[in-house]
Amino acid sequence: MRLLKSKRFWLIILTLIIIGVLIYFIFFKKYIIENGSIPLNGQGQEVKDKTDPASQIRSLNSGSWHGKNFILDVLDEDLESKLDFCEYKIITYNNEKEYSTGWLKRKCNSDLNISVGEGKMCGFEGRNACWIYVRSKDVNGNQHNPSLENKSIIYLHIDWSKPIISKAFITDSLDGQSYPIFIEENESYNLKTEVSDNFKITGCNLYIDYQNQGIMLREDSSCQKKCDFGKEFIPEQPGVYQIFAACKDNANNISKSETVETRTNLVPVISSCRVNPTSGNINTQFNFSVDVQDPDNDPLSFSWNFGNEEFSNIKDASHFYKNPGTYNPEIIVSDDKGTNDSCLTAWVSILED
Helix, strand or coil: CCHHHHHHHHHHHHHHHHHHHHHHHHHHHHHHHCCCEEEEEECCCCCCCCCCCCCEECCCCCCCCCCCEEEEEEEEEECCEEEEEEEEEEEEEEECEEECCCCECCCCCCEEECCCCCCCCCCCCCEEEEEEEEEEEEEECEECCCCCCCCCEEEEECCCCEEEEEEEEEECCCCCCCCCEECCCCCEEEEEEEEEEECEEEEEEEEEEEEEEEECCCCCCCHHHHHHHHEEECCCCEEEEEEEEEEEEECEEEEEEECEEEECCCCCEEEEEEEECCEEEECCEEEEEEEEEEECCCEEEEECCCCCCCCCCCCEECCCCCCEEECEEEEEEEEECEEEEEEECCCEECCCC
């Protein structure tokens, strides 16, 4: 009690208060003024900050389609004081039912990573399915109010499902079509594919031997979710062709159809044909043989013309000539597609007895 009544005690307390006030005005207040926490007017007087900070999404526009994770470039600024904190919120819709993350802290003026897919930030597919809000608050308590006009709110269409594509096919109906498909050189074919998507198909390209042949045309220009596409193909060289279609939707989800094999029919190739012996009489048996291969392994048929208007469809045939003379035998080998190769043997001489 004596201490509280002492003049010296109160003098010490008063001195400490004065020193604290001086420290505040000389050091601390100077620091926060220099760092923008206390704005000053032209006469160096403090000005009360009543201006809201601003936040804006700069990298995307509302109404764009997304099927994969993406990054938002967000700008936050306050012209009169210092930002205190920044936040974001995501609202998603599934069959008109709303789901919200609530306001979450984020680093001011930094990229915002948004995940897309089932169970993620933008977790439902649909038009206007994902709404993203950003806002900020300064040290004086002024808070930015998000709006579509200042791009602190954007709405996005979400679609991560790829289009479904049938095999590329040549006939009018995919059903019952057998593979591989045989085609003819220099003939025109309309390669077609059927495509479906949960929202909108934007286009298809045709690939032959993994080379892009260009855009396939829509058979119905108004179709969106289910479309038929076609493109002309003219095989210019004999051989095998690997064919598939690649299609994409609004969100740039790309699907590739199953690859199908088409081929031009390759002609049977006769390497040699022989007759043994090459001379004799009407009692001599002449034996004929042929060496042939079909690159497609097609069934083959054989037609010998012995040169005397007599014939045989046996591959390795034998024959007796009835009249003396000189004959030039020939064989024609055909595949089941109608293409063939021919070969002339040595001349056969039939001598009189």
